Amino acid sequence: MVSPQNERSQIDCGVRGWATVYRTKFDGWMMRRAQSAGTELLKGRVRRIRFENDLVETELDGGRKYRSQLLVGAFGASSKLFSQLAYERPECVMGVQAEFLMEEEEITRLIGNRLEFYFDPNYTKSGYVWIFPKKDGVSVGLVDEVRSKRKMERLWRFIRSHPIASQKLRKAKSRLFNGRSVHSALIPSRPLNRTFGDHCLLIGDAAGLVNPITCEGIYFALKSGEIASEALKRADQRSDFSSATFSWYEEKWKRLFFKELLLPSIQRLKIL
Numbered sequence: 001m002v003s004p005q006n007e008r009s010q011i012d013c014g015v016r017g018w019a020t021v022y023r024t025k026f027d028g029w030m031m032r033r034a035q036s037a038g039t040e041l042l043k044g045r046v047r048r049i050r051f052e053n054d055l056v057e058t059e060l061d062g063g064r065k066y067r068s069q070l071l072v073g074a075f076g077a078s079s080k081l082f083s084q085l086a087y088e089r090p091e092c093v094m095g096v097q098a099e100f101l102m103e104e105e106e107i108t109r110l111i112g113n114r115l116e117f118y119f120d121p122n123y124t125k126s127g128y129v130w131i132f133p134k135k136d137g138v139s140v141g142l143v144d145e146v147r148s149k150r151k152m153e154r155l156w157r158f159i160r161s162h163p164i165a166s167q168k169l170r171k172a173k174s175r176l177f178n179g180r181s182v183h184s185a186l187i188p189s190r191p192l193n194r195t196f197g198d199h200c201l202l203i204g205d206a207a208g209l210v211n212p213i214t215c216e217g218i219y220f221a222l223k224s225g226e227i228a229s230e231a232l233k234r235a236d237q238r239s240d241f242s243s244a245t246f247s248w249y250e251e252k253w254k255r256l257f258f259k260e261l262l263l264p265s266i267q268r269l270k271i272l
Helices: 023-036 104-110 151-161 165-169 218-238 243-261
Strands: 046-052 055-060 065-068 071-073 092-101 116-118 129-133 137-145 182-188 200-202
Touching (some): 129 165, 137 165, 151 165, 151 182, 200 243, 218 243
Antiparallel strands (some): 046 055, 055 065, 092 182, 129 137
């Protein structure tokens, strides 16, 4: 961690194993696991969701329609589906990240096995800037309030002129994912007041389940997915897919990590 005065502090994570991976590879691995367990993968954008006769009808591109007894919403925080499901949208911050290629020797020499966090109001007053190394590249990004201006400009200024980071990144070259080197996304800053309903559950970012300090959400997405699968088994056994049955889902995830999600968000931890 690097302070606004460029003072550095290091936290040792001990002997536990850690790894950084690209989301494209991680998500692909997750989809292959789901398919090997019997899941049918349908590609396309969801256009409309309708509840009728105790079923959920989901319409995809091209007019394809599918009906089921339960819809699990795992569509993130920026989806337009919230209104169709009669759920509120979560409060959010914005994350902006640039991808770079670097030689493995350079990464090892300049960054090593470290996740770097920079706290500096010159770049973001409501969060931090990060450098996350992989084997052959680095991800550099910042998180700030949605309405804050010039996020991209501030990110590039950090990359090019920060007295510490710019020296580490001077040989980095832009890397494209899906034709772009820079990506942005909304990140929830607090959980929704309600994450279940008749024939419907929300998990992960769609439910607002993200650590408000670190903005980390993968753990909560995976764990809430596990709890949702338990809730589905209970509903199937009872042949009851109403909100009365699925209230158990919300009770369970709240027992596990609700207190952690209620920490003051980065929106309220202003860097002085």
